[in-house]
Amino acid sequence: VCETSLEQIFVHIKNTRPELVIIDSIQTISTESIESSPGSIAQVRECSASILRFAKETHTPVLLIGHINKEGSIAGPKVLEHIVDTVLQFEGDQHYMYRILRSIKNRFGSTAELGIYEMRQDGLRQVSNPSELLLSQDHEGMSGIAIASAIEGIRPFLIETQALVSSAVYGNPQRSATGFDLRRMNMLLAVLEKRVGFKLAQKDVFLNIAGGLKVNDPAIDLAVISAILSSNMDTAIEQEICMAGEIGLSGEIRPVNRIEQRIGEAEKLGFKRFVLPKYNLQGIDTKKIKIELIPVRKVEEAFRTLFG
Template structure:
């Protein structure tokens, strides 16, 4: 019997090495190489298993080369998720045969969003594979999402869940067993919660390891492409804020969606980081409630609920993410530095761009901010990247510096250049229309 081999794999990008290396030559990260044990038969077994899974998914159908003009690109079938925010982020719906990776911090609401969405897909047979929660826990979550009141009897709760015949729950962590159940039930959508808990017998390592995550994701990708059944993978993020597992996981999938938000805020942001079938500049906004997530179709009204008239350091801006305009409240606080080095802190806004705008105020306008602490916050826990926010950031900083409030009817948007000029921005008509809907006149 041949001895197993020892190899080292980068936990960030998946780069392999025969010996331990301090700095990864591929991604440049330090202390990311982990030791793994490779069986001599692992590669052949994984290849045979993957080929078997693909053959089962194709049901004997042979694939052959086609000329470019013979391939039909019209009306690519998409599944309506019955969720306007999720459909927007996906680019119009879930493409059949695609594989989507949904990431986010623990407890942010990934499983809630997924289960809530598929409860509305009454016309599709969905297989929900859970490696973290039991079937009883998922049923309790489904009852809560279906808005079952606490004072209702258990019989009433069972009736409300009993009407859902399209959702199949499977608590399993073995990839081979999952494929057997898929072959048996023939679902139209597969959910894996989460990819870090799934393992295959062909890889001699623990679940969640680099090799396991990579091989399981690759096998699910081959199944999705061969069968045309879309697969949604739920993944965790690490302490650095990136998706846990090898970096190749993000390259394997078709779409990477990140569910963001602070647990102390009621809002959740669904942002597309990669999308082969749509734009990556779209975002969806949800409000967390006791019975699940509620879509926020008009975020401007919720983000500007409080009356700050008479307070300095607050400016309203009209921002656009993707094709969606909404109003954002920019808050700034300027105070005398208590220590030798002034602080520059930004929440929801690019820290380096804040430093650039402060330098423009120093050089071009003449405001002395070198000995001042500057704190900037985008209200509501949002993270905005629109360059048109420059003008509201400068206005909020100046308002706080001179302790003079900005008039209540003002809404501003504009990019500020290094010479201090206000540059034109795109879609100004949409921004003005959004501001006028909420009563802004200047």
């Protein structure tokens, strides 16, 4: 129904008694009880509150579609987030074919869930194994690439961390990270410099999480510094090695959560060796695991394993 008046929408709902109501978009709806224009804070708040009341009284699920601005937050009134039960954000990058559905707020479940979909000519297709999307098929002999086992929500997947280290041409070395927190990268570079003795102060460092993903999981720290070091020494990391581990300021490799799921995902995709924090070995039933586990306690040990 092409209708922007809230009162008329309720008349249509009363006549048809739908099982589901979708409103696209809430910023275009207005009620006669308020004089301001559609999309204003007063209109959006009043219309959303009326729709909420209707949904709770009639037990009808309602999906409100709202616009977001370039930064990705809800355009205009933030009050909309407080009224609704669940906020789902459908985000994508114009350069990639897949879209990510994130839960920003959820009164009925976890906000750590993530859905990945691929945009095709005939519509959206669910990506049941995102790891295959995020790994380039062949990086044999290429330096600066390390495979990390990350977890978004309850979902483990393997991602490719790519790094490029080169001598700074213009006085001040550049630091750039795509899909990873730049401040965290700077911290990891400081650990490499202070604890392991690699001089990177006069070098440009570029980091990229392949596939356009943004990753907040601290367990990819080990892959990040391994990729940086691999590029710095121009030595490739073996294709069959996967890793997970958080790096502490003293250069120790700290344990990460849900390690068995991470190992299982690496095993499923055919990796032969898995570098993990030594402390994580406790409580793992190694008999079930076919992949070779390499426990490490400090950054130096991990580098000896990777680069000999």
